[in-house]
Amino acid sequence: MSSQTPAAAGYDELASAIDPQVVHRLPDIGKLVSLPHTTYALLTLLMKEDTQAKDLERVLSQDPALTAKVISLSNSAFYALEQPVSSLERAILVIGFKELEFMAMGLGLSETFDLSSVPANFDGEGLWLHSLSVSFIAREIAVVSKAVEPSEAMITGLLHELGLIILVSKFPSQFQQLMELVNAGMSLFDAESALGLRHDVIGYMLAFNWNLPRVFQEGILYHHRPKEAPEFKKMTAAAALADILAHKIGYPVPMEALEVDLDYSLKTLNISVPTLQNLIKDLMEKIPRAHPLWLEMMRSGQAKNRGLRSKAASFLEPDEKVRPGRS
Ligand SMILES: [Fe+2]
Ligand SMILES: [Fe+2]
Known part of the structure; x- marks a missing residue:
């Protein structure tokens, strides 16, 4: 899967709408970044x-270590x-196995794309929490x-900022340049376009x-401009609406100002204002209960990268409970 490259003719028709200049700095990104076997297998399961x-x-x-983490998280207060x-x-x-599949995939992703040692001044945890909250919403x-x-909505939400997660975790020097422009007052969109x-x-x-199935490809590509999604308009609108709500509820993407048409998403999904309220x-009731689980998922995924993988084996210890708060 990860070794696959686009056909010689280029990306499919979705990509024909993309100006090559918008990603000219990372031309071989598909070859540079791959998903570990277990994470991809979990993603495949979730999609079926x-x-x-x-x-x-x-x-x-x-993957016994991942299994241990899943069991550990199952004992979190959330459940x-x-x-x-x-x-x-x-x-x-x-x-339930669907819930555990999702949990295992989230752990696998946070293990693969470590945001715990990202450039100073950038809230890597905030980016993961944003992704998990958009998935939930x-x-x-x-x-x-x-x-x-x-x-499908849950996966689209989890993956919608995949590009930013990759940039932050795998391309620190390019991301640093991006941050410098943003810190100088540019919007994230303008800075990304300029670079x-x-x-x-x-x-x-x-x-x-x-x-990945087309529905996720579109959800990721059009999460900031859902009106332009050619085929999966409803899913893209759901991701865009979840994105807006996550920002409003206190889980924004660090640095990102969101300008998405709320009315469009509501109309596309046939959600009335009272239903939205x-x-x-x-x-507001459910998310504070889920928050400690998200933190634990993120941190135990990244524990491998900090050389603490063996800590996962301590899942039966009574003090291995959810930590309240983010620090
Ligand atoms: Fe985004
Ligand atoms: Fe987002």
Whole structure:
């Protein structure tokens, strides 16, 4: 998957709308960045509708450390289990394998794209929290609107800032230049355009190279301009709306000013203003409960990169609980 490159004729018709200048600084990004086997296998599972618990067990059996982290997170306060779980089978039984699939993939992504040692002055954790919150909100939007499939919305939300995550974690010198322009007063969009580093396009190019389904490719490419999505207008609108709500609720992308047409997304998803108000009320109750789980997911994914992977094996220790707050 990760070794695949675009066809000689170039990217598909989606890419024909892309001015090559917007990403001229990273021409071979698809070859430079790949997903680890387990993470890709988990993503593939999530994208299929007919997977079963045994499929998740099979994939995770190849990565005992990741399995230990999944079990550890299953015992976080968010799931409020009466009895702590100590095996994957038990966790699947009480939490559900789809939820655990998503958790494992989030762990895998945060392990692959370490944002814990990003350039000074940039809030790497904030970027992960933004991605996880948009994922959570996009799923809620899908459930409320019934306009898109909830698990697809969840993945689109998780991946929509893929380009920015890659830039921050894998291309620190280019990202540093970007930050200098932003710190000098330029918008993120203008700075990215000036440097040929548009994060929406970079994310799309990766998604294309990784052969992710078209719905995710469009969601990533058009999350800042959902009206232009050629095929998956509803999913792109759901991602854009989730993006707006995440910013409003306190999970913005560091440095990014959001200018998305709220009315367009509401209309496309057939969400009324009272429904939106109820949704926000609901999110305000649910998100504080999910926040510690997101932190734990992010930090335990990145623990590998800080040489603390063995810490995951301590999942049965009673003090290995969720830490309140972000520091
Ligand atoms: Fe973005
Ligand atoms: Fe975003």
